[in-house]
Amino acid sequence: MRIGKIVNAALLLLLFVCKTTAQETRRLSAEAEALLQCLKEIEGEKTLAGTIANVNWNINEAKWVYQHTGKWPALNFFDYIHHPFSKKGGWIDYTNVGEVVNWNRAGGVVGIMWHWNVPTNDGKDYTCTPGTEPGQTGFDVRKIFEPESDEYKWMIKDIDIIASYLKLLKVRRIPVLWRPLHEAGGQWFWWGKDAEACNELWRVMYQRFQDAGLDNLIWVWTQAAAWNRPYSEGYKWYPGDDYVDIVSIDVYNNNSASNIYRTCYKFLKDSSPGKLVALTECGNVPKISAQWRAGAKWLFFMPWYDYERTNNPNSEAFKSTDHNSCNAAWWTEAFSNDYVLSRDDFKDIRTGVEAVQAEQDLSPAGTFDLMGRPWVEGRSGLYIRNGKLIIKK
Numbered sequence: 319m320r321i322g323k324i325v326n327a328a329l330l331l332l333l334f335v336c337k338t339t340a341q342e343t344r345r346l347s348a349e350a351e352a353l354l355q356c357l358k359e360i361e362g363e364k365t366l367a368g369t370i371a372n373v374n375w376n377i378n379e380a381k382w383v384y385q386h387t388g389k390w391p392a393l394n395f396f397d398y399i400h401h402p403f404s405k406k407g408g409w410i411d412y413t414n415v416g417e418v419v420n421w422n423r424a425g426g427v428v429g430i431m432w433h434w435n436v437p438t439n440d441g442k443d444y445t446c447t448p449g450t451e452p453g454q455t456g457f458d459v460r461k462i463f464e465p466e467s468d469e470y471k472w473m474i475k476d477i478d479i480i481a482s483y484l485k486l487l488k489v490r491r492i493p494v495l496w497r498p499l500h501e502a503g504g505q506w507f508w509w510g511k512d513a514e515a516c517n518e519l520w521r522v523m524y525q526r527f528q529d530a531g532l533d534n535l536i537w538v539w540t541q542a543a544a545w546n547r548p549y550s551e552g553y554k555w556y557p558g559d560d561y562v563d564i565v566s567i568d569v570y571n572n573n574s575a576s577n578i579y580r581t582c583y584k585f586l587k588d589s590s591p592g593k594l595v596a597l598t599e600c601g602n603v604p605k606i607s608a609q610w611r612a613g614a615k616w617l618f619f620m621p622w623y624d625y626e627r628t629n630n631p632n633s634e635a636f637k638s639t640d641h642n643s644c645n646a647a648w649w650t651e652a653f654s655n656d657y658v659l660s661r662d663d664f665k666d667i668r669t670g671v672e673a674v675q676a677e678q679d680l681s682p683a684g685t686f687d688l689m690g691r692p693w694v695e696g697r698s699g700l701y702i703r704n705g706k707l708i709i710k711k
């Protein structure tokens with residue numbers, strides 16, 4: 319009878335859990351949960367050094383940093399910018415995830431952004447720049463509210479294509495810092511032309527990815543890099559706390575660390591209490607140590623790529639210590655600070671967190687399935703421990 323009562327209580331609790339989950343829609347894979355927990359552990363104490371692929375699907379910038387400092391950045395962002403041209407065996411093939419897999423296997427954190435290109439007005443190319451010129455696009459983000467429109471169908475089609483690429487990383491158990499619809503408030507991308515529509519597009523993408531089982535994503539929202547109005551207006555393009563894990567900003571050509579702290583870091587902290595805060599793009603900014611002393615303790619920082627320097631790692635240009643965003647001396651100084659984490663540094667921290675999580679996941683004696691049978695190591699499902707329902711993944 320006792321087991322029967324527990325089972326009935328557990329089933330009722332299960333119905334409640336399922337209902338709540340359906341309402342909130344959020345799921346995180348064990349790997350994404352471990353990474354997010356690790357990021358929370360280092361917040362305000364350490365910062366991840368990061369780089370961005372030279373245009374799309376490589377670690378060229380990371381290689382350049384390693385060549386001049388002897389250290390790999392902890393984080394590398396990739397970009398789905400050329401997805402309209404992607405095809406198996408083509409000049410760009412987003413189904414070939416070898417570079418990403420190798421980066422993750424070496425201990426690096428994987429980030430992906432998406433310069434979302436749509437057809438130009440003349441139909442001859444693709445762009446993300448809005449406007450009326452032939453090479454620009456009049457693609458209307460407001461059509462996200464009109465399911466019968468051509469634009470809506472195009473957006474859903476593209477979202478599903480990107481989901482198929484991200485699934486290739488999910489099945490390999492790779493968590494991803496996912497950064498879509500960046501700098502929307504700047505209104506220099508087609509998705510930023512209307513704040514309400516952009517927010518709806520974010521939420522549609524979020525839910526569609528959830529429905530597709532993409533639980534390996536940590537969502538990163540980015541404030542516009544430059545703003546000729548109060549920064550607070552940029553939050554009109556904020557989809558809501560339920561849809562964002564990390565808030566960030568892009569900073570270029572600002573030589574004042576105190577100004578960066580006050581108008582960027584502190585602004586984000588005050589605007590999104592409880593969220594992690596990152597510097598998702600930067601160029602021609604003060605040393606990280608100066609920003610850190612001023613109070614801008616970013617979760618991670620990522621200088622923008624220099625196409626001419628790092629387009630070809632075998633070129634003479636690649637040997638140059640110059641860089642149009644942050645030169646080799648800037649990087650060397652960054653790594654001289656013990657709070658700036660390289661790939662090896664963060665790998666050690668991640669391994670520690672994952673080991674603790676694995677240890678906590680081990681079920682002790684006294685754990686039974688819903689039929690009252692003892693838990694068997696390695697078996698997933700629904701179990702009861704100390705009168706509480708637990709889910710073993």
